[in-house]
Amino acid sequence: MNFHMFEQCHDVACNNFFAWLNQGPLTLTIVLHTIIILPMFWIYFSEKKKLQQGKED
Amino acid sequence: MAGKKASVWTSISFWRRSAAWVTGLATILLIWLTFDTMAQIRMGTDQELKEGIKRRIPAPTVINYKIDYKYDEKRGLEAPVIGPEKQPLFGKELSPKEAAALLHLGKLTSQSKNCMDCHTLLGNGGYYAPDLTKAWLDPMWEQTMPAMTGKKTKEEAMVAFLMHPDKYPTHARMMPNLGITEQEAKGLVAFLKHMSSIDTNGYPRGFSKTIKEFQTGGTYAK
Amino acid sequence: MLNKTAHLSPSKQLAMNYFRVAIVLFGAQLLFGLVIGLQYLFPGFLYEVVDFSVARMIHINALVVWMLYAMIGSVYLMLPDETGIEKPVGMGLGKLAFWVLTAAVAVVVVVFLFIQVGPGKESSIWFINEGREYLEAPRWADIGIVVVVLIFYANVFFTYMKGKKTGIMTVMVANLMAVAGLYLAGMFFTDNISMDQYWWWWVIHLWVEATWEVFVGTLAAYALLRVIGAKREIVEMWLWIEVLMLFGSGILGLGHHYFWIGTPEYWWEIGALFSSLEPVPLVAMFVHVLYDWGKEQGAHEAGGKGNAITNGPTMAWVTVNAFGNFLGAGIWGFFHTLPQVNIYTHGSQFTAAHGHLAFFGAYATILVGMMYLGIQDSYGLKKLKATFKSKMALFLITFGMLGMAVALTIAGYEQVLVERAELGAGWQAFFTAQNLPWYVQAMVWREIMGVVVFLGFVYLVWDLLTIGKVEAAAEEA
Ligand code: HEM
Ligand code: HEM
Ligand SMILES: [Fe+2]
Numbered sequence: 001m002n003f004h005m006f007e008q009c010h011d012v013a014c015n016n017f018f019a020w021l022n023q024g025p026l027t028l029t030i031v032l033h034t035i036i037i038l039p040m041f042w043i044y045f046s047e048k049k050k051l052q053q054g055k056e057d
Numbered sequence: 058m059a060g061k062k063a064s065v066w067t068s069i070s071f072w073r074r075s076a077a078w079v080t081g082l083a084t085i086l087l088i089w090l091t092f093d094t095m096a097q098i099r100m101g102t103d104q105e106l107k108e109g110i111k112r113r114i115p116a117p118t119v120i121n122y123k124i125d126y127k128y129d130e131k132r133g134l135e136a137p138v139i140g141p142e143k144q145p146l147f148g149k150e151l152s153p154k155e156a157a158a159l160l161h162l163g164k165l166t167s168q169s170k171n172c173m174d175c176h177t178l179l180g181n182g183g184y185y186a187p188d189l190t191k192a193w194l195d196p197m198w199e200q201t202m203p204a205m206t207g208k209k210t211k212e213e214a215m216v217a218f219l220m221h222p223d224k225y226p227t228h229a230r231m232m233p234n235l236g237i238t239e240q241e242a243k244g245l246v247a248f249l250k251h252m253s254s255i256d257t258n259g260y261p262r263g264f265s266k267t268i269k270e271f272q273t274g275g276t277y278a279k
Numbered sequence: 280m281l282n283k284t285a286h287l288s289p290s291k292q293l294a295m296n297y298f299r300v301a302i303v304l305f306g307a308q309l310l311f312g313l314v315i316g317l318q319y320l321f322p323g324f325l326y327e328v329v330d331f332s333v334a335r336m337i338h339i340n341a342l343v344v345w346m347l348y349a350m351i352g353s354v355y356l357m358l359p360d361e362t363g364i365e366k367p368v369g370m371g372l373g374k375l376a377f378w379v380l381t382a383a384v385a386v387v388v389v390v391f392l393f394i395q396v397g398p399g400k401e402s403s404i405w406f407i408n409e410g411r412e413y414l415e416a417p418r419w420a421d422i423g424i425v426v427v428v429l430i431f432y433a434n435v436f437f438t439y440m441k442g443k444k445t446g447i448m449t450v451m452v453a454n455l456m457a458v459a460g461l462y463l464a465g466m467f468f469t470d471n472i473s474m475d476q477y478w479w480w481w482v483i484h485l486w487v488e489a490t491w492e493v494f495v496g497t498l499a500a501y502a503l504l505r506v507i508g509a510k511r512e513i514v515e516m517w518l519w520i521e522v523l524m525l526f527g528s529g530i531l532g533l534g535h536h537y538f539w540i541g542t543p544e545y546w547w548e549i550g551a552l553f554s555s556l557e558p559v560p561l562v563a564m565f566v567h568v569l570y571d572w573g574k575e576q577g578a579h580e581a582g583g584k585g586n587a588i589t590n591g592p593t594m595a596w597v598t599v600n601a602f603g604n605f606l607g608a609g610i611w612g613f614f615h616t617l618p619q620v621n622i623y624t625h626g627s628q629f630t631a632a633h634g635h636l637a638f639f640g641a642y643a644t645i646l647v648g649m650m651y652l653g654i655q656d657s658y659g660l661k662k663l664k665a666t667f668k669s670k671m672a673l674f675l676i677t678f679g680m681l682g683m684a685v686a687l688t689i690a691g692y693e694q695v696l697v698e699r700a701e702l703g704a705g706w707q708a709f710f711t712a713q714n715l716p717w718y719v720q721a722m723v724w725r726e727i728m729g730v731v732v733f734l735g736f737v738y739l740v741w742d743l744l745t746i747g748k749v750e751a752a753a754e755e756a
Contacts, residue, residue, distance in 0.1 A: 166399030168410030260539035263703030
């Protein structure tokens, strides 16, 4: 059975970072979304601290 | 101030910082991706063609080779097949310099005559006339057009058609005469042949299927 | 729209000038649209006189240019209100820039229409036609546009620095820089068609699906403040959320144009997933407009103050914008944004259906709304109520555009299934689909609906010319 979920890169060029990430189910896009979203948690908590200390903006 | 605005979700400053972060990082990622893509879509070299090294956009001298578009089992799509047989354009093999000059003329002509506002190139442009991505490989150029224009080869037929499309209509919707000179037409043919060698990740899909069916007469087309 | 502007601030007077040219170009756009629509039905119509390519080029360039004019006009309109400065810094230059730009546009149109194409030489690209869809303007004009836009930007930037710094203006100033900068990506020549289209999409996509959308967000925010008296705090918070989501999805969403132009396969995943998120902010913008409207209306009614809306036509167009943006860009865009679908729909009438509904829904609507705000200011009216003509204009244009988009979608399905899926593209496959009865009927409907749009446009111009006087008289009485 081959469901083609994991596929070895068979693009014209495979020796680059993005092609390497692009060999599992949505791995490339999940990585990119994650590194964009994750730091927002940090922004969230830093804002929360600011608010709790009563600072404006 | 305590208790005035406890929720971060309604804090402008939170959204402003997040917006700045997301925009900045997305831009950086796009720039990084652009560098990677640039390296992959720069035109290849004549040496790479000779050694059979695949490039997404081959050197201009690809017009010296036979080009095909075949289903690739591994990739699950059609990809260009270049050579190894030679099939020089207009029967004369061109040096890298000559080929580049001809391609340059063709690309310039395609822009100054504005092909893109009737045709699509790589699928982008106007929808009034056929997509030109793989026009070089279109079955109509195998026999029909050479017979109609009274030329022996498809490149000569293409030149005749491009110079006087109004003389060789195949449909009520005709291509107009754009005042293309013979040299410009040759450039355009080089441009079209080169474009057909670009690896477009399988667009248009099923193109080679059509070719086979046309050759055996098995389609619904009139 | 023509007189009565003498008492306006210099900034708003200039805004009205930009609006006047915009509406003329909008009319030209529609006329040439009707010409190319007709050429689909009667290919002999104006053959070798004004060929399809020539008329189409004018259709889409008039579109882009009238929108840029109306956008610049909108900025000059809001500048005094947002910064508290009546006379922007460098206003003399700003006025001069308007005339220079308008003269340049006139020359380009004359060259497009009468010279049309040139020989295959660099000089053609510099002086006649650059031959890249939407960016056909010759290089000299590109440079001129950049200079004019820099002057406009300087006006806005230094006024902003001198005056109040609202959240709306902060977004506006930062975003305008990106709009202007992106244009540079379209100003070079290369023999490599893949490279060419890679950068071409930086301009087209990063304009319409990132920076112009943020621009619309700021306009909507400004309009809500003025028209229904929405709270600045809430409007500006939404604006930042919109910026976050629009840029977060739209910048890498660019990948949906890199599926088939010679670029690597990894763009499939990036383009698919990021662009699929692009509709999310469009939903948010829609919800935002309705929410604020409902809230302010409710507050007004509770306080016995009647209708919250101080400018009926603007509010109507802004509401159509909120929905049209979501429908045309969000829904119609999502239809064909996955590579699994796009490999078949790429470059078909389906694309045209989306292009029309999106440009109309996302941009034409709100820019017309801003023109009505300009009228209100010109006549110094407290309230501007919609007239019969305003309603006819809104109804006919919106109905016509929807009808066109539906017709093109049907044509697109036919084309995609027959030309692409069944016959695998190619010359004969193309014409087999073009001649299918259902496809041909759809093209007739497109033209009929185009005429409906044009009728609506006639009402629109008529209304813009008269509504101010009518309402001013009513307010006197
Ligand atoms: C009178 C109404 C209109 C008619 C009859 C019309 C007709 C057309 C036609 C025939 C094309 C060429 C499509 C092709 O290449 O096959 C076109 C392209 C286009 N039109 Fe219109 N149009 C009209 C109004 C509008 C309006 C109001 C807008 C925007 C607000 C618009 C935006 C566009 C765009 C963006 C394209 C390029 C589409 C693409 O390349 O996908 N048009 N129009
Ligand atoms: C206001 C926003 C938008 C406008 C004005 C707009 C306009 C356009 C236009 C005019 C084209 C045709 C370009 C050409 O001539 O080749 C196009 C193509 C496309 N748009 Fe949009 N668009 C918008 C938003 C979106 C969104 C949100 C999505 C996806 C969710 C989307 C997906 C696409 C795709 C996939 C194509 C390529 C079509 C093809 O392969 O032929 N668009 N858009
Ligand atoms: Fe896009």
